[in-house]
Amino acid sequence: MNRRYAMYMVAAAAFATMPAFINPYWTDVLNTVGLYAVLALSLNIILGHAGMFHMGHAAFYAVGAYTTAVLNVTFHVPVLWAMPAAGVLAALFALVVARPIIHLRGDYLLIVTIGIVEIVRIALVNNIFDMTGGANGIFGIARPELFGFKIRKPVHFFYLIWGFCAVTILLFHWLENSRFGRALNYIREDEVAAEGSGVNTAAYKLGAFVLGAFWAGMAGTLFAAKMTIISPESFSFWESVVMFTIVILGGMGSIRGVLLGAFLIVGLPEVFRELASARMLVFGAAMVAMMIFRTQGLLPPAPRHYDLRGIMSGTQTREERA
Amino acid sequence: MEEFFQQLTNGLAVGGIYALIALGYTMVYGVLKLINFAHGDLFTIGAYLGLTLLTSMGLTGHLGAVAGVLVLAVMVQVLVAIIGYLLERVAYRPLRQSPRLSAVVSALGASIFFQNAVMLIYGARFQVYPHDILPSATVSLLGLDVPLVRILMFLTSVVLMLGLYFFIQKTRTGTAIRAAAIDQGAAKLMGINVNRVVSLVFLIGPALGGAAGLMVGLYYGQINFTMGWVYGLKAFTAAILGGIGNIPGAMVGGLLLGVIEALGAAYISIAWKDAIAFFVLIIILIIRPTGLLGERVADKI
């Protein structure tokens, strides 16, 4: 176990030195990857772990980004200070909209979540509350500052975004290996049996939505800060599809898989830039090919480890299993 | 009041097309439990193939409008059916035993592929069907002038729906399709050739989609490579609204969606039209969680 952690640490450290070796463009590509990684990790809680077909995550992302933009541009709240507010508002929104639909099954939930993201987008385009700037969106969002340092260049954002991503990975890893994380998996596997084992399935499903939305809302802050201008088309149904694809292609419920998925889904179209007009054609074919090649996702979740030393009265211990 | 009826016919005309695409969606979904996101693009392909055949072969010139369009429709359906069949073999069959959502992602990939393939082959510009192929006569209905073509399109949708419904409910092959939809293994034990059933469904569904594409091309005239995405999403919504997997449901859902959109645009706001439609959908699903005509089998425990 410790050896594994050490390996992850080394890999993370190596990754942290990346901006020194690549140009700002590729650094910015990595930033986009990181942003989608955070988003997909938050969707993974709902889609991967609880198994709810949610294709409307961009709605929560939008709420977070617009909250940030309005707080910053209209009320001059520093961008990073707006982050908790963005999360909370997105979570509240999730609480309100998810409650009545939580019992819907599979594809019915899927279309309803698509509906929610479309309604949000249309509301933004139509300048709801006279605050979202309609189709123009909101521009002039200030660059974030951290301890007096102005985050401006791609390399600055690299550390902001990937730092946030690292924290997300750690916390979600803990969450996965807890009562909460397991309960979501029970619901995914068999809802009736989960309820019959004493899991309050409705509450947990709602909890997954609220947590996922909270995180997506915070990712919205990062996005607003990075772009300095946001508009409704950045939160279309297609955005949700991209996040959805990252989770499924990477491997439902697998943090490593979702990270890899983010690299591929966001990174490949950039790699294919040389192909000009044909790049999306190749990308589409690559998506099909990858899915066929790894039908369970690229890196399906590894079984959880339980340390049974001192618990098993017999001779068998964790090591013997391996 | 006249405006209301006018809007109703507007809604039914649009809804008829949604319904036709939704039928294909629902067929495929019924058997494979697969949301075939590429279905909308098969619709686009139908529209483009129709245009190519129309302009290259001059069918309507040689055979006259009615016969020409019918021959054209058959050719388009056959071609799109073949593409649908190949799609299933290449992108979906290898995923038959995998988690359902894997196939959904494969479908999304296929959709991107088709959309861009059409763009590369035909160009990104709008393409336009020749004008005046269809008769421009209008029929007086309840004091309204309704274009004849709209009525014909609507009737075509209804006839296809009824035909499909009887095919699924009453014929031996239809029963086989329904059985394979529930449990493929058990269906094999009944002596059903499941691969053939799936292939058949992937011939019928895309053929319907292609027919709808041709219809849109002929009537509205203007087609482009992204149109399938919008229509596909609408049709998926319609299928769910009616209860996915259910053939009359797709019809009812499609028509209803068209009417909701028209009335929403007329009496609430044009700009919020789609939001209103989704809102109504959500309310309906909250009340009836498996759609209007969807089966509601209690989970026997």
Place this chain on the structure above:
Amino acid sequence: MFLEIRDLHVKYGNVEALHGVNVTVNQGEIVTILGANGAGKSTTLMAVSGLVKPSQGGIWFEGEPLHKLPSHEVVKRGITQSPEGRRVFGTLTVQENMNLGAFTRKDQAGIRRNLDWIYSLFPRLAERREQLAGTLSGGEQQMLAIGRALMGDPRILLLDEPSLGLAPILVRSIFETVRKINQAGVTVVLVEQNARAALKLATRGYVLEVGNIVMEDTAASLLANPEVQNAYLGGAGA
């Protein structure tokens, strides 16, 4: 040879479940396969029906290699199965399930006759013709699964634990029915946990242990065999 399973190996992923099973069934016999949980009994039946494919060896029916046929062709040859876990079509009615059992048949009159006979066998099903199969009780579903397999007018009937979940009175009538069907000329392969009843009914029996046939004998000898008694009949014969 009527039905012959020769050196059958089946793999699930990387794990081999059958390691070379040999079973022969003569026309008109009732052959039973006994074995503990997970021994591979259901796997064997599934292989005959063509739902799992052998990695080695195969199955021959009247000299024809069945394992090379897709499963619907196997059914056409007259081999039907009442599978483990019943697998009724939950969202179809009882009657539609029965019709599907006769999917490969064309003789309408024969189908009618068969249907009446099965409904008289299981009056409960006749009462519930229009009920969705998924809402039937466990035992009712079991009746439906057996009835559906009989609707195929089989030459060989494969039964996987037909008595599972049935009330004692019905268990008896099921075994009685199997005997009658057999007398009418249908060959039967029976997998049962109720080993005693199965052996009483059967002509011959096989014992399967973790993917290998370990015993093969006439039913009477197996019934008298102390090893069999110990392992499958709950100790010394009652």
Place this chain on the structure above:
Amino acid sequence: GTVKIGLMCPLTGSWASEGQDMRNIVLMLAEQTNAQGGINGDMVEIVVEDDAGDPKTAALAAQRLSTMGVSAVIGSYGSAITEASQAIYDEMDIVQVATGSTAIRLTEKGLPLFFRTCPRDDEQGRVAAAVLKEKGYKKIAILHDNTSYAKGLAEETLTLLKSAGTEVVFYDALTPNERDYSAILTKLKAAGPDAIFFTGYYPEAGMLLRQKQEMKWDVPMMGGDATNNLDLVKIAGKSAAGFLFISPPTLQDLPDKQAKDFAAAYKARYGTMPASVWSVLAGDAFIALKAAITGAGSTDPQDIAAYMKKDLKDLPGLTGSLSFNEKGDRVGDLYRLYRVDENGNFVLQP
């Protein structure tokens, strides 16, 4: 050495056709320039990046162009897309000449290196209101499509009409990329306008014309400059007759030789004409940059920008003469009124 100029345009996505025309035009002009000995003896190299008509992709494309040593970038088409890239070019000291981005605010930010070859929405709104008034329409219906551009124009016109005392009986937005607008037309008809002003793009305008005729409703309709596209007539067919639109002049209406030569060369090379004036504006951007680099004798972005603002006056371009003001906006009266005649030709109105 070489002069590197970037081109950022939508090669994929919904606006791919505009982007592909932009690329064709700029590549052709660059080749011609190189054939004539380049700029100041240096060959021109065009670096094309796809922005997919999407702000996020545009930001990445801008980052990428910034790392390739370009001194100026042409593009892009949509205002929101251009806006997502503005800050990046500004921070990297690169001249940007937008081509189809008409949103007012783009040049109100005071970015020193930003230019555009298209006119602004407020200019067009002013012209539109004037034309509608001059034609004597009393009750006007305004329809837009909720895109940033069309809505801006609609709002601008609405304000001007209202302040001039003209009654606006209808104001709403349709959803672009649909096929059936009869529900909207039915509602419009019930409002009883003398004329419809549609500020959106040509595909929807074409469908509206077509379905308006099918309803046998012959109210006059006018469009903004986004309807200036030959495909409009292809889509609308005969029903396009009588349609009015305001726009910068189309290629064939420019009397000067440069435009005529360009049109001939384009047709010879690509087999068709550019579909819209917007892609031609990318050609103007190239011509302006070429003149500025030649004139300034330098590829330094500051020098180029300074030259374009101070010294570049009345340069003959494809769409008329090119000059820029302090803000980077193109100056001059660009808008003309067009009418579609019975044969589907765009006829310049006096």
Place this chain on the structure above:
Amino acid sequence: MSLLRLTNLTKTFGGLIAVNDVSMTVEQGSIVGLIGPNGAGKTTVFNLITGNYKPDSGTVEFDGEDLTGRPTHRIVVRGIARTFQTIRLFQNMSVLENVLAGCHCRMKSGLLSSLFRTRSQRAEERRALERAVHELEFVGLAAQHANLARNLSYGNQRLLEIARALASDPRFIILDEPAGGMNDHETAQLIDLIRAIRDRGITVLLIEHDMGLVMKVCEQLVVLEYGAVIAQGTPDAVKADPRVIEAYLGADDDL
């Protein structure tokens, strides 16, 4: 006072009366069998007790408390655990995790303490693991703890369901055909297990068609037919009841 008391329970599906005015009690510390022909309504009675179905009328009282209409997960917390007639395990999770599902309702840590892995959360997790392993050892599946549930044989899957139910620390356990698909040998072991469960102080109510098992372990039997109770009493008395013989057992032979 009885541990479980059902009073005038009725449940219909459409026109079908699946459970018809059933009243019965289960005493603390007993093993009671619920038998009857197929489709008599036995499983439905279980579903009414555990809140999977809501009764049309009648009440379910547990330990003096009215549980009618409560959500299932609340009922589990009160101390009623169950197994299912058709096995419902979390097929793609490990055997150990399946049992941990049972522990869920006895744990407290929520979203935040899980997210931040607090000290009390870790301690609680440790205790749950101990409990889960204990239950696996109790049913004899400890060696399989790391296997996926779906890779267990049918009989072992049934045992795993029992372990999961036991891990919720119930006072009352209901088993729906626990011996289904088991041979005589395995059934004999199951009988020992059921007795051991009772010896832990847990009251048992079970449905079973294997008369051998029923006669050996049950102290009390209730017989349903067409949704109604037609007999109850000791196994010997019920076995001799002509109505039960006619409806359920059939003519006596050595089956």
